[in-house]
Amino acid sequence: MTGTMNKTDMQHLIAERVAQELKGPCAVNLGIGIPTLVAEYMKEDNIYLHTENGLLGVTDVEEEDIDPNLVNAGKLPVGEAVGASFFNSSDSFAMIRGGHVDVAILGALQVDETGLIANWAVPGKNIMGVGGAMDLLVGAKKVFVTMSHTSKDGSPKLLKECTYPITSTRQVDMIFTELAVFEVVDSQLKLVDLMPGATIEEVREKTEAAFTE
């Protein structure tokens, strides 16, 4: 069943599941891609979204209200929520690095079986961008990772060890894919939920990393 799911459905499925883990009041930073979609599924109204280009209190915006100078870190137009504030990039990363942001939700290329992630560089290609990924990983109180369970060619992305350069020596807290949800407990992956339509056999088959059930 999951094999026939299109990319957009898969991304929304993951985003909806992540949103269930967010309990307000909290400040949450959303990365580019699947993490951005999480905002569509947040049920509580005391979750405040932080974007590293200098806004606490991100909300969605109607087409007619788009302001070209009001964007999120993905350079997409956003709106300002009630109680929003603007600040410079240094203050924004002080919030992140200083441990004032409760949750960071990021994408990843690979995750290893201890919860380390690689999401900024691919060997053999020019290393062109890191953005705020390293800052978010060291600083956010909790880090959630969202990604497709396997690469386009079907190879596992949950590996014994990352083959790409790691983003931080800090382990993430939870990993969400279209097949499963893992928690990182004592440097080990623990399967805590199967996604709709997924079976434990399929998860085992498509996961290289060791995990407990």
Next chain:
Amino acid sequence: MSKILNNLNEALSAVKTGDTVLVGGFGLVGAPLTLIDGLTEKDVKDLTIVSNNLGESGKGLGILLNQNKIKKGIGSYFTSNRDVGDKYQKGEIELELLPQGTLAESMRAGGAGLGGYYTTTGVGTDLAKGKEEREIDGVKYIFEKAIRADVALIRAYKADTLGNLVYYKTARNFNPLMAMAAKTVIVEVDEIVEAGELDPEAIVTPFIYVDGIIKAQQVLTKKGVVNV
């Protein structure tokens, strides 16, 4: 002496070949579009440009890149302009990649008279290679050097005639930090008002940091960059 400049030549007179230049903006948002455009017309080269990205392909700093005026780029996200990768592959540009928070903090430190600082960001990664590591209260940090520059080209929303600045929404980003970290700071603004008209409580960049003000001739609108 008035800080208000009459033309782009005057505004960019401080920029010399070989200089390190800070350029504000997060993509095109908050970028000094008029000053960047002026720089593409100016006969300078071997510039070290410090900016979050080097524009987009053929846009903003991307034009300067294609003119081979940039010797080195220091930033956090060059991915937004594919031409940067091509130039780097051919050995035509040096790049220094910094985590975005480190890029920002290094300029703040430079502007605040510090030599550098220790940060947890990047510890144990490829970007920590060659950087001093130190343990403080049981936590590992790496040393990051402050950034100082010859010139900063930034954008603000309003300036008063003294050079006090206020910004607009997410167009603030790196601009106030860059205002602190360069010998000569030139700002382009949407509006210039008399001293006393800006609320002192709302001023983000006090005039002490600002050397020259020019009215923006290019602004970012819903339809893209337009001349005004």
